[in-house]
Amino acid sequence: MSGVAYQSMRAKNAVSQDNIPSNATIVVVCSIDQSGKLEVTIRNNTDQIMTIDRTKSFFRDGLNNSIPYYDPLVTVNVQSTTVGNTTGSSVNLGSVASAVGIGGALGAALGGVNVGGANSTATTSSETTYHIDQPIIHIAPHGSASMARQFEITGVGQAFLGEAVNSTMQDVNNNFTPETTYASCNICISYSLDDGATYETILTDLYANTLLVSKVWSTGKVNDALRKIYMGKGDALTEQWYLIHFESAAGGDNHFQNTGILNYK
Numbered sequence: 001m002s003g004v005a006y007q008s009m010r011a012k013n014a015v016s017q018d019n020i021p022s023n024a025t026i027v028v029v030c031s032i033d034q035s036g037k038l039e040v041t042i043r044n045n046t047d048q049i050m051t052i053d054r055t056k057s058f059f060r061d062g063l064n065n066s067i068p069y070y071d072p073l074v075t076v077n078v079q080s081t082t083v084g085n086t087t088g089s090s091v092n093l094g095s096v097a098s099a100v101g102i103g104g105a106l107g108a109a110l111g112g113v114n115v116g117g118a119n120s121t122a123t124t125s126s127e128t129t130y131h132i133d134q135p136i137i138h139i140a141p142h143g144s145a146s147m148a149r150q151f152e153i154t155g156v157g158q159a160f161l162g163e164a165v166n167s168t169m170q171d172v173n174n175n176f177t178p179e180t181t182y183a184s185c186n187i188c189i190s191y192s193l194d195d196g197a198t199y200e201t202i203l204t205d206l207y208a209n210t211l212l213v214s215k216v217w218s219t220g221k222v223n224d225a226l227r228k229i230y231m232g233k234g235d236a237l238t239e240q241w242y243l244i245h246f247e248s249a250a251g252g253d254n255h256f257q258n259t260g261i262l263n264y265k
Contacts, residue, residue, distance in 0.1 A: 003214060004246055011205060024264040026044065027263070029041040030204060031258055034254050037151065037157075042139060046193060051137070051196050052139065053191070054133070054137060056201075058188050059185065073133075156243075157243070165215070171215055182211065184206060240260060
């Protein structure tokens, strides 16, 4: 084991589930997997049908590149299946020669010859699946819906933490603000409560607020490395999203927490 790395992410206005007011209109839940891919779920906190316009909702990465949630491209998947059947017969001439009384050299020669005939039939069926993205999502009162598209956050995930362990020769203990962070993104969701007559937006800004690397200086001293992580960040296990990565020559291992980073309006 060469080292242990830790990172956590927050929203600029971090809020827990218990602190969402009952009169909130919309709740944005940001889930990030161990590879750093972000998926967003929307909760409708009202008694009305909520409309989400995916053409006006987008993901913006740390370089301010914006990608809409709606993808106008149509994906076509064609799958073909062929079912075949073969019928026919085969006769060994040696058995025929024996039956009609042919012996000697000719009978011996015919013994190794097979004459056969066969017919093959085949049926091919094809199934075509079209994936067409939906520009509009309707969410029932007090219901939830996924934005149905994942985006990768640069600088987040097990691959990044593995590189962090291998690229440093010393321990790292850094905390970051939204202005100084090494990894960030934001999500803009456009929603309506009057069937699309008017729209409002909610913006969620995510940023990496911590990066810790604890090298394993002596063989088998993984607990010492973990202890340094916890000493450097006392609230390490209470963050809404965090990832602890154990880097070794045999491959990395992870301890992962993702309760969802929340935002509301």
